[in-house]
Amino acid sequence: MKYYLGAYAASPNQNGWNAQLETAFYDELKALPNVKGLEHPFLGSHLHPYDDRWFLANIDPAWDYVLTCIPGIMNALGQNPQFGLASVDESGRLAALDFMQQACTAVGQLNAHLGRPAVQAIQIQTAPARHNAPSSKAALQASLQTLMSWDWQGARLVIEHCDAYVDSHTPSKGFLALADELEVLTQLNIHLPAEQHLGMVINWGRSVIETRRVEGALEHINAAQAAGVLSGVMFSGVSDQNSEYGAWCDSHQPPRLSEQVLHGEPGSWMTEQAICQCLAAVDSAEQLLVLGAKIGIRPLSASIEQRIAYVRNMLAIFDRYFAVAP
Template sequence: MTRFFVGAYAAAPSLTGWNPSAEGRFLKSVAELEGVAGLEVPFTGALHKDDEAWFLRQLPEQADFVVTTIPGTMARLSSDPCFGLASTSTAGRRAAIDFIRDALKAVGRLNERVGRSAVVALEIHSAPWADGQHASTAALSDSLTEISQWEWNGAQLALEHCDAFVLGQAPAKGFLSLEEEAVTVRRVIESTGRPMGIAINWGRSVLEQRRPEAALEHINFLREGDLLGGFVLSGCAGVDTRYGAAWADVHVPPAPRTERHAGPSVESAADLDVLEASSLLTVERMEECLRAAGPGTGKNFRGIKVAAPPHATVEQRVAVISKTLDLAIYAATQDWPSRTAP
């Protein structure tokens, strides 16, 4: 069975206030769900925005982890628009490299806590805003070349593709295009001999191009170049929802199954309350993307990341993850036609 890393922080109780008891119940319940490989952990300067030492004590020792630097990257961009690994500003690029060095130290702390190399990937990003002035592939290449030479304690670097800058379109992230990232990563791999991949987030690819086919196209593009390093199921919507505005990067949960997918575990009324009918992420689209991506093995991880409804209880927060996980596992276990990997 395909197992998924869960970006539980996107639905965590701590988003609305720090309550260690509620956060602890939430994390324990998520970790115990069937099909969970481990957690996608956000790095903001620490591994938990409220209490890293407390968080590390909660981790199940048998789980694996993916660490993402996107929350910390976006926080720094809010005060310094030149911050990023692809920055044309020397100071902004150096600050981003130092930030990734701090993230690596955090990976070491997590590994030490569970007693093994449990972090399979560290997700990094091609910030800042790629409007033709603030970011370049040359700067990204220099940054990746430098940091790829470090000792990563068992983790692999995964450049997560966020929505690219599109002229005339308000971006969520607005970083480099996937084609620019792929050329740069390939160049660094060839020059350094160090492995590195590119991760796709379904919702971020789709909101970039305003087309639900975009994620599948991105996966196929990376598979053809043998660069796919991860794939995360996270939704978006082309209309306003309770999670945010149309085309916002807010991790909209998937849509409920249609009659085609009815079965013994069809959604209950409570399940429907935590799913989102307007989501463009349907079970059919999960199926086609998971089929194209192939099984998650080694450092090519699979994940889910969804938000919880506003004012959700701990139980509802766990439920939205549980139901999304159920749909992902269902999609991953359908009979697929044989496919020859590139």
């Protein structure tokens, strides 16, 4: 088995850009035998946050790609709280569609460079934050109908569920509720051929941030699967402890330290057992369109060797699961 890696979260370039350092990091990534490709951040306009030329010159041409729009969406929300595909404010919704048009162009650029349809999926998120600006299912449905009219060159459109707004605590993202997202997806899929169906990706950490329970991620996986739209699971940890990662922060904590996970975070709620329970809940986990991990590394001064050790340990959990899975 091979898996997607949100490598940008583990990059040594968290506070600036050093091309030589990133090249060394990517050389190590390309040597990992169980990396299928990258969950790559899209911030708008360009393929890479710093240097498109560098990116195209250093990626493995055999990798596949999943573009995630969350970094660009969060940047846009910082400038305009009304921004988002689910925004009731029409100018904010149209701004989000313009951003997605740029993402569509980026898909074409990456595929053209590689000479094949390498981008397998686009992860979209249902901004705006509901505690700052109103959003609705109707606005999201209208946006998705527009997106479906564009040529994505075979890449599937999938909603990555982020923590929804709830009254009990301050959210990290605060986007639409899972039930609302699932309702929109299932309604739209009725009119689409199977190969064009819209999907849902569950991010383990973001579901736990929302529910404040480890079981919350499993419940979200089960709900998406019951609705017939589960397309992927990305594993990213979280904790209630105020460590360098922060309490209840979407900082992509590694899995919990254990006898088998030698490079991990002691306070992480994402244990190997929790990961395996989620994988076991999926009818055919090995057939998911998107399956992988995104982990951040602390301290930020960690060496490339340390960063790769964390990544190896994370992916080894998947390998151990699939080695014995029925």
